[in-house]
Amino acid sequence: MADHGSGVAKGQPSGPVPEGSAARSGAGQGAPDHRVEPAARRSEMLAALSLAIDLGLGQPMEHMLRATLLGLRIADTLGIPEQPRGRIFYANLLAWIGCHADSHELAALFGDDIAFRADYYFIDAHGLPMLSLMLRHTGTGLPLLQRTVRRSQFAATATTAVRALISSHCTSAGRLADRVGLDAELPGILRHTFERWDGRGLPAGVSGVDIPVEMRIAQLADTVEVFLRNAGLDAAVGIVRERRGTQFDPELADVFCARAAGLTEGLLALDPWPAALAAAPAESALTAAELDGVLAAMGDFADLKSPWTAGHSRQVSALAAQAAVHQGCSSAEVLAVRRAGWVHDLGRMGVSNGIWDKPGPLSAVDRERLQLYPFLSGRILGRVPGMHRVAELAGAHRERLDGSGYPRGLGAGELDPGQCILAAADAYQSMLEPRPHRPGLLPADAAGRLRAESGAGRLAGAAVDSVLAAAGFKEARRRSLPSSLTARELEVLRLLCRGMDNKSIAAALVIAPKTARNHVEHIYVKTGASNRVTATLFALDAGLWDRAAE
Structure with missing residues (x-):
């Protein structure tokens, strides 16, 4: 398999299907619905990014949006002018944007980076409370003796380790603010995310009014929203009083x-x-070039969730777009595929690096959590009016034609060509890249593996051919199928080999049972088979089906 994220077990996410998801009823293999979509605004794109940030913080989606509203209400109460009020909007949305960039290091220290961040809200983060939190998470999952040793080692280096993590966070946040075209003062504001009124914060120990007011408001609103949601208004007021003059x-x-x-x-x-x-803040819609810049930045920063995926999304984007051109897709669809390639992995931020960076096999619980991430990508992107088609593509990039993919186990009749192209491009690029549990493949070996996935009925043959052509491989001549079988009959034959009856084949291919029966009868006539067993032997002898690849 390509990586931890390419297992075949299905998962059905709970909750409503997001608007713009890949699970449209009757999508089929035909051309997708290319409705003219409104141009996206920067605020909409960064609000969507804030949903991914929420997941990385261990908070429900829309945490940062509510904190932003609270921050603006406080700003209005204080009579803050329009320009700094606009900076408060973005400071609240993006205060934690750098959190994913230190996820690998955080998970190496504390096991589950997301759980650590969720607990962070409930301490006054300095001195003994902070040290206690870190020691409580250090060595999570290790045997008692190893955990004790690890905690002792960490205690001796805690200050240095935390300072490095926070410096990484602040630098990453500033870089993103630069790349998405925000106010020139935003990078400097975001670098104060971990500073405290009393000067006991990090990385610089800035205190009092030297911390920009935009960040002082964002810090308070962020914490209040968590306590308000979890424990009510009295608890929120109580924590603000408790931290008055220290954090706030x-x-x-x-x-x-x-x-x-x-x-x-x-x-x-x-x-x-x-x-x-x-x-x-008042703004114009993004130009196409500006939107591409924002999406590319979002993809790059999502990839920084793990050092194993750095640069993955930009490679998938380029490969998928070239494959879409090769396959003759419209210019609008090529653009949508390119954009979906940049942001298809946004949902990765909702899965702990304790899973992404795990060197061994995943547990059933780990796999269930992992298989939710494409659903999260689709849901995040689907909130933006101009991104519905991108959301459809991104949310389906781990689905497979035979229904063995995730998160919804969609089948051939529910996946369109663009979704098939992105799935093949992501699979091929993932195979090239090393992962904690396996080395990367050479291009020729990855191409062979991709063709095997097509032969097994999991990836679309046309999509695989186009991706490999885009990757520089010469197009193989299509060999004629034995006994004059059609491509559809080959699909039916493989399902027949798996023990499916006519009714199950019809359901898998979204065709009428009568049509499935006709296909089976034609297969028997063309191959000389009289039943499923003899048809299976024919498929094995002709190299049309490989049980080991199933």
């Missing part, structure tokens, strides 16, 4: 505590997506 600006803390009921009114009941975007 005393003046901001007093304003919040005095007006907490009004500032938080309806915050948990409203839909934060339209509410936050309605409060976004």
